[in-house]
Amino acid sequence: MIVIGEKINGTRKTIADAIRNRDSALIKELAWRQTDAGAHYLDINAGTHPDREPQDMQWLIETVQAVVDLPLCLDSANPKALEAGLRQVKRTAMINSLSGERDRIENVLPMACEHRTHLIVLALDDTGIPETTEKRIDIIARLIQMCRKGGLPDEYLYIDPLVTTIATDIQSGQIAFETMRCIRRDFPQVNITCGLSNISFGQPSRSIINQAFAAIAISCGLNSAIMDPEDMALRNIRYAAELVLGIDPHCKNYNKAHRNGIIGSHPSTDAPISHALKNLVKAMSQAGILGDFSSDNKDPARGPIHTAEEVSSPSLPGHDLEKLAEALVGMREKEVEALTHAYLSAGGDPLNLLNASRAAMGRVGELFEKNEYFVPELMLAGEMLAKIAAAVKPLLRTTEQEIKKSGKVIIGTVKGDIHDIGKDIVVTMLDINGYDVLDLGVDVPVERFVEAARKFEPQVVGLSGFLTLAYEPMKETIAAIRAAGHTGIKFMIGGGQMDDQVSNYVGADAFGKDAMEAVKLCERWIRD
Ligand code: B12
Numbered sequence: 384m385i386v387i388g389e390k391i392n393g394t395r396k397t398i399a400d401a402i403r404n405r406d407s408a409l410i411k412e413l414a415w416r417q418t419d420a421g422a423h424y425l426d427i428n429a430g431t432h433p434d435r436e437p438q439d440m441q442w443l444i445e446t447v448q449a450v451v452d453l454p455l456c457l458d459s460a461n462p463k464a465l466e467a468g469l470r471q472v473k474r475t476a477m478i479n480s481l482s483g484e485r486d487r488i489e490n491v492l493p494m495a496c497e498h499r500t501h502l503i504v505l506a507l508d509d510t511g512i513p514e515t516t517e518k519r520i521d522i523i524a525r526l527i528q529m530c531r532k533g534g535l536p537d538e539y540l541y542i543d544p545l546v547t548t549i550a551t552d553i554q555s556g557q558i559a560f561e562t563m564r565c566i567r568r569d570f571p572q573v574n575i576t577c578g579l580s581n582i583s584f585g586q587p588s589r590s591i592i593n594q595a596f597a598a599i600a601i602s603c604g605l606n607s608a609i610m611d612p613e614d615m616a617l618r619n620i621r622y623a624a625e626l627v628l629g630i631d632p633h634c635k636n637y638n639k640a641h642r643n644g645i646i647g648s649h650p651s652t653d654a655p656i657s658h659a660l661k662n663l664v665k666a667m668s669q670a671g672i673l674g675d676f677s678s679d680n681k682d683p684a685r686g687p688i689h690t691a692e693e694v695s696s697p698s699l700p701g702h703d704l705e706k707l708a709e710a711l712v713g714m715r716e717k718e719v720e721a722l723t724h725a726y727l728s729a730g731g732d733p734l735n736l737l738n739a740s741r742a743a744m745g746r747v748g749e750l751f752e753k754n755e756y757f758v759p760e761l762m763l764a765g766e767m768l769a770k771i772a773a774a775v776k777p778l779l780r781t782t783e784q785e786i787k788k789s790g791k792v793i794i795g796t797v798k799g800d801i802h803d804i805g806k807d808i809v810v811t812m813l814d815i816n817g818y819d820v821l822d823l824g825v826d827v828p829v830e831r832f833v834e835a836a837r838k839f840e841p842q843v844v845g846l847s848g849f850l851t852l853a854y855e856p857m858k859e860t861i862a863a864i865r866a867a868g869h870t871g872i873k874f875m876i877g878g879g880q881m882d883d884q885v886s887n888y889v890g891a892d893a894f895g896k897d898a899m900e901a902v903k904l905c906e907r908w909i910r911d
Pocket of ligand 1: 562685741744746749752760761764765766801802804805845846847850875877879895896
C-alpha cells in the first residue's frame with residue numbers, strides 16, 4: 384500500500400496559520416512524524432490563497448525537504464502553484480490532481496507529461512461526480528488514454544474513484560468498491576488511491592468506519608491511500624488486510640511493520656526520540672564524525688554479518704559472500720539469487736558459498752528466537768538456501784563420473800521434524816563422494832527406517848533432526864533398527880540442535896557437525 388500522508392494541508396486552520404507565520408518547526412514535525420509512521424509520499428497543500436500559493440508552496444517544500452527525503456505529492460487547484468512546486472522538488476513528484484474538467488486537462492496534464500510526474504486522476508468532470516460506476520469508468524478510461532498519449536505509463540497513475548460520505552448516500556461505499564473492481568480489471572497496471580476518511584464524514588466513531596472501508600477497498604484493488612499515516616488502527620487494518628488477502632508474499636511487510644513497531648496495539652511513544660537520534664547520527668556521519676549512515680540499519684535483520692568473511696578464503700571474492708549473507712538475513716531473495724549467480728560465475732568456491740549461507744541461516748535462527756523473525760521468514764530463508772544448494776550441486780558433481788559407489792547409506796529426517804535443507808546437503812556430499820544413498824525424506828516414521836534397513840542393507844544410517852523434539856524419535860529409530868537384528872549398522876546423527884551429548888543419549892555411534900563430517904565418518908566406517 385502506497386501511503387500519501389495527508390497532514391500538511393493548508394486548508395486546515397493550524398496548517399494555514401503555520402504557513403502564514405512561517406512556523407517551520409510545526410511543518411517539520413509533521414513531515415518527520417508521517418515519515419516515521421511509514422508514509423511513502425507527503426501531500427503538500429499550501430492552502431487556497433491564490434496570490435500567495437506559489438510562494439507558500441515553495442516554502443512548504445523547502446521546509447519539508449530540509450528534514451525528510453520522501454517524494455512529495457503537490458496538491459493544488461492552481462497550476463502556478465504546481466509549476467512553482469515542480470521547480471522546487473528534489474525527487475520525482477506526484478501531482479494531485481487531474482480530472483475530466485476542461486481546465487485541468489488543459490493545464491495540469493501537459494505539466495505532468497512534461498515533468499513526467501506521477502499523477503492522481505479523479506473520476507469527475509465538468510458535470511461533477513457521476514453517481515454511477517459506468518460514468519466514472521468512462522471518465523477514467525478517457526483520462527488514462529490521454530495520459531498514455533502524453534507518455535505517462537500506467538504505473539505513474541493513481542486513479543481515485545472518488546469516495547463520498549456514507550452519511551448522505553448509503554450507496555457511497557458500494558459505488559466506490561464497484562468502481563475500484565472495474566478499474567483493477569480494465570487497467571491492471573494503474574494504482575488505485577482515494578481519500579480514505581471521506582467515507583465517514585459526518586458520522587460518529589469515524590475510525591471504525593474508515594477501517595471497515597479500508598479492508599474491503601483493499602480487497603477490491605485499492606493499493607494506495609491519502610490518509611493519516613499515524614492512525615495506528617488504520618495501519619493495523621491495512622497490513623492485516625493485505626496479509627490475509629495474500630498480497631504480502633512471505634508476510635514480509637506485515638512482519639517488518641511489527642518489528643519496527645509500526646503496527647500493534649499501542650502507538651509508539653518514542654518516535655520523536657528515535658527521530659531526533661536518527662538525525663543526530665545522520666548529521667554526525669555527514670560531518671565525518673561517524674561511519675557511513677544507512678537508514679537500512681534500523682531494521683534489526685539488517686545488522687552486519689561477519690560470518691561470511693570468516694569462512695571465505697582471501698583469494699576468493701569474500702566481500703560478495705558477505706553481501707550475499709547480509710541479503711539472505713535481510714530476506715532480499717532477488718539479491719541473493721543475483722549474488723549467487725555472480726559469485727559462481729566468477730569462479731567462487733561453491734563450498735565457501737554454502738558455508739557462508741549456512742552461517743547466515745544461524746543469524747536467521749537467532750532473530751527467530753528473539754521474536755524478530757517468525758515462521759514466514761524461516762520458510763523464505765529455507766527457500767533461498769535450497770536454491771543456493773541447487774545452484775551449487777552441479778558444480779560439485781563435475782568429478783562424480785570417476786567415483787565408484789563404495790558403500791550404502793540410508794538417511795532421513797526423523798519423525799516430527801521437517802527440516803531438510805541440511806540433510807539434503809549431506810545427501811549431495813555423500814553422493815558425490817561415491818556412496819549409494821537412499822534418502823527417505825522428512826518426518827520419517829520409525830517403521831519406515833526399519834523397513835528400509837531390511838531391504839537396502841546399508842552399512843550406515845544417518846539421522847537428521849533440527850528440533851529438540853527430534854531426540855526421542857532418533858533414540859527410538861536407532862533402538863528399533865538394532866532390535867530388528869541389524870547390529871552391524873553404524874549410526875550417525877546431525878542437524879541444528881545435535882551434538883556429542885545428544886549422540887550418546889540417543890545411542891548413536893557419532894555426531895557429525897556438517898556434511899563433510901558425515902563423509903569422513905562414512906569413510907572411517909566403510910572404507911577403512
Ligand atoms: C529454515 C528453518 C526452518 C524451515 C525449514 C525448511 C526446510 N525445508 O528445511 C521451516 C520454516 C519449515 C521451519 C519450521 C520450523 N522450525 Co525451523 N529453522 C530453520 C532454520 C532457520 C535454519 C535450518 C537450516 O536449514 N539451516 C541450514 C543448514 C544447511 O545448516 P546446518 O545445520 O549447518 O546443516 C549442516 C548440519 O546440520 C549437518 N547435518 C544436517 N543433517 C545431518 C545429518 C547427519 C547424519 C549428519 C552427520 C550431519 C547433518 O550437515 C548440514 C550441512 O553441512 C533454523 C535455525 C538454525 N540456526 O538452524 C530454525 C530452527 C531449527 N527451527 C526451529 C523451530 C522452533 C521451528 C518450528 C517449530 C517453528 C514453528 N513455530 O512452527 C517449525 C518446526 C517444523 C517441524 N515440524 O519441523 C528452531 C528449533 C528450536 C529447537 N530447540 O527445537 C530453530 C533452531 C530456530 C530457533 N533458533 O529457534 N524451520
